[in-house]
Amino acid sequence: MSNLINVSPSPHTYGKETTRKLMFGVVIALLPALFTSIFYFGYSAIIVTSASVISCLLFEYLIQRFIFKKPISITDGSALVTGLLLAFNVPSNLPVFIIIIGSFVSIAIAKMTFGGLGNNPFNPALVGRVFMLISFPVQMTSWPVPAGFGTGYTDAVTGATPLAIIKEGLKNGESISQLVTQIPTPAQMFLGDMGGSVGEVAAVALLIGFIYMLVRKIITWHIPVSVAGSLVIFTTILWLINPEKNADPLFHLLAGGVLLGAIFMATDYVTSPMNPKAMIIYGCGIGILTVVIRIWGAYPEGVSFAILIMNAFVPLMNAYLKPKRFGEEVKNG
Amino acid sequence: MLRTFPVGGVHPQENKITAVSPVQVLPVPSSVAIPLSQHIGTPAAVIVNKGDKVKTGQKIAESRGFVSSNIHSSVSGKINRIDSVIDTTGYKQTAVFIDTEGDEWMETIDRSDEIVTDIKLTSEEIIKRCLESGIVGLGGATFPSHVKLTVPAGKKCDVLIINGVECEPYLTSDHRLMLERGEEVLIGVSIIMKALKVNRAMIGIENNKKDAAGHLAKLAGAFNGISVHELKVKYPQGAEKQLIKALINREVPSGKLPLDVNCVVHNVGTAFAVYEAVQKNKPLIERVVTITGKSLSNPGNFLVRTGTPVIRLIEAAGGLPEDTGKIISGGPMMGKALSSLDVPIVKGTSGIILLPRDESVRSEIKACIRCAKCVSACPLGLEPFLLMTLSEKGLFERAEHERITDCMECGSCSFTCPAGRPLLDYIRLGKSNVIKMARERLVKQ
Numbered sequence: 001m002s003n004l005i006n007v008s009p010s011p012h013t014y015g016k017e018t019t020r021k022l023m024f025g026v027v028i029a030l031l032p033a034l035f036t037s038i039f040y041f042g043y044s045a046i047i048v049t050s051a052s053v054i055s056c057l058l059f060e061y062l063i064q065r066f067i068f069k070k071p072i073s074i075t076d077g078s079a080l081v082t083g084l085l086l087a088f089n090v091p092s093n094l095p096v097f098i099i100i101i102g103s104f105v106s107i108a109i110a111k112m113t114f115g116g117l118g119n120n121p122f123n124p125a126l127v128g129r130v131f132m133l134i135s136f137p138v139q140m141t142s143w144p145v146p147a148g149f150g151t152g153y154t155d156a157v158t159g160a161t162p163l164a165i166i167k168e169g170l171k172n173g174e175s176i177s178q179l180v181t182q183i184p185t186p187a188q189m190f191l192g193d194m195g196g197s198v199g200e201v202a203a204v205a206l207l208i209g210f211i212y213m214l215v216r217k218i219i220t221w222h223i224p225v226s227v228a229g230s231l232v233i234f235t236t237i238l239w240l241i242n243p244e245k246n247a248d249p250l251f252h253l254l255a256g257g258v259l260l261g262a263i264f265m266a267t268d269y270v271t272s273p274m275n276p277k278a279m280i281i282y283g284c285g286i287g288i289l290t291v292v293i294r295i296w297g298a299y300p301e302g303v304s305f306a307i308l309i310m311n312a313f314v315p316l317m318n319a320y321l322k323p324k325r326f327g328e329e330v331k332n333g
Numbered sequence: 334m335l336r337t338f339p340v341g342g343v344h345p346q347e348n349k350i351t352a353v354s355p356v357q358v359l360p361v362p363s364s365v366a367i368p369l370s371q372h373i374g375t376p377a378a379v380i381v382n383k384g385d386k387v388k389t390g391q392k393i394a395e396s397r398g399f400v401s402s403n404i405h406s407s408v409s410g411k412i413n414r415i416d417s418v419i420d421t422t423g424y425k426q427t428a429v430f431i432d433t434e435g436d437e438w439m440e441t442i443d444r445s446d447e448i449v450t451d452i453k454l455t456s457e458e459i460i461k462r463c464l465e466s467g468i469v470g471l472g473g474a475t476f477p478s479h480v481k482l483t484v485p486a487g488k489k490c491d492v493l494i495i496n497g498v499e500c501e502p503y504l505t506s507d508h509r510l511m512l513e514r515g516e517e518v519l520i521g522v523s524i525i526m527k528a529l530k531v532n533r534a535m536i537g538i539e540n541n542k543k544d545a546a547g548h549l550a551k552l553a554g555a556f557n558g559i560s561v562h563e564l565k566v567k568y569p570q571g572a573e574k575q576l577i578k579a580l581i582n583r584e585v586p587s588g589k590l591p592l593d594v595n596c597v598v599h600n601v602g603t604a605f606a607v608y609e610a611v612q613k614n615k616p617l618i619e620r621v622v623t624i625t626g627k628s629l630s631n632p633g634n635f636l637v638r639t640g641t642p643v644i645r646l647i648e649a650a651g652g653l654p655e656d657t658g659k660i661i662s663g664g665p666m667m668g669k670a671l672s673s674l675d676v677p678i679v680k681g682t683s684g685i686i687l688l689p690r691d692e693s694v695r696s697e698i699k700a701c702i703r704c705a706k707c708v709s710a711c712p713l714g715l716e717p718f719l720l721m722t723l724s725e726k727g728l729f730e731r732a733e734h735e736r737i738t739d740c741m742e743c744g745s746c747s748f749t750c751p752a753g754r755p756l757l758d759y760i761r762l763g764k765s766n767v768i769k770m771a772r773e774r775l776v777k778q
Contacts, residue, residue, distance in 0.1 A: 010757070327585055
């Protein structure tokens, strides 16, 4: 028997959670949305998702291998999550070369230039997405109409998203009651039967993922609930003021990328605040900015921009919003 | 809903392997090494010499100053030498080495099994007896009990809180004590109430010890003012401030003591020791120690004389397993890893845990992913990730501003970190530097 015993400071026991388990937990939570998108957009969803995942992993590997010259950590799952989220944020008919460019921007520019996992100020998948949106506006805003497994890839029939229909219609002087016939019903939107990005359409699938992540304690409720809550409150006020000019809150909640953003993008560990108080303010900021961009901005959708803008405030919030310290104020019961 | 403290905390695997093992008496060892500092405060001063004969329970070192404690011989025999010994903290300190000869007790000690219920001593006499008998807090901090029984002028105490939480995994010594010596524990609680002049005592027990809580609750019916409360299992509920928050919803301010919110906390083990000191005139020379580990053949709870080398206890539990990788004195969350098997059991030793080799190495340190799990785990509302970074970079002034000295080193942050980061190690480094800085400021003034 070896006489060597280990002497180290406490604690001597550790929890079972690891970075890899957390990341793969997020991947599992994304699976329902992946399956529904395959159900609606067919094999093109598989092409887009695999192109994105493979190129994200490859870029991370190449940079770690040849530039950082440090141990390769692509198995930690973080590039996999970025790849999935990037794919979930683009139309299912996006050409592969654009996805590869987006993956490069996400991994090489938004993540690795800052030092890799844990150091990037902005959500890598969103940086990639916004880069593609600005560089390839046509391809990034032509949305295939869901047609099941028969949906073509680059030859898919495209149509406008519900948000774009409303935005265009209002611009042309139509009222909400006239436009409502052109958009899907709330039930269709809840199940995902509408035009949109690969992973954002099915609210139900995203909510299943949300519940899974809450139960597994991967994320807390603070950010998703404050994003959705502030968005609902803000749009309710606008809707009550003028229901002919402003869509109802349920529409705003189910259309576009609010749920994908609130549940999976805004909760990105690295780029979100570190304590509940700051998380709620950050979430409310995202909700309100999303509505501002949707209603008064140039784009029909604003979740990505809202999250990136709030990402910029995270260091400030971490510095000035502190958790309530134990024994800070004396409250005697 | 069961009560608990509201912020932070973790739930490590409980591993209370020895919860069903009744307390056995460990045979008196052939020699003991009794350290002079088994408490917080000034070490005691030796009053015996090499070659002297001592009896079991005889005072061998006297307390110096208010925050100090008497030390008694745990065996009868001849003083071999007064020399240094490596204690549980890993540092050397002076100890009295005694070679055992028979087991002859001091005549003043009542060794009968009879339970004495009548409390004859007055409040002042109780405090004096605790000082005389070397009673210290047995929950782990080993703060001299007579100090905590003395309410300073200007402060008042309206409730006594008894800590039967035992929130550390593996440990079961308090659990067995409550089950087997419940009545004595409750008499001890009544004695402490008399000393503090309070008429209300609350015993907090986590509900993974339902049998002990039920047993004490049944017995408590015969005692005035003592109530038993089950608490939700959550570490570190046995920490004084967290227990007070959980039971009576008072928040001890940063840097203050329980008396500042009008209460005092004592451990159940201390209550038992107070009973023995006051009713039986028996000094603190033995205690229940849990010896446990997944690979041990005969883990259990033993009544051990202070000064007994750890190896004697391990032998009684079936010998050192082949795969031992770490030996811990105390719980796995806050205990100390031992570097030698000759370390003596002291008043504050609640358990000895043998971890198998695969559980005794830390995982690889990965990058912080800013998941904020350490922030949610901290029971004191601190930001461990930030304190670690500040300590790592030597920014101790900012660490002080972020209240690094509030940290009680419970280890919840390191426990919970998915990236295996040594948060608490760096916080300790920062804390010691901040305390040094504060001292230097005081000197300058």
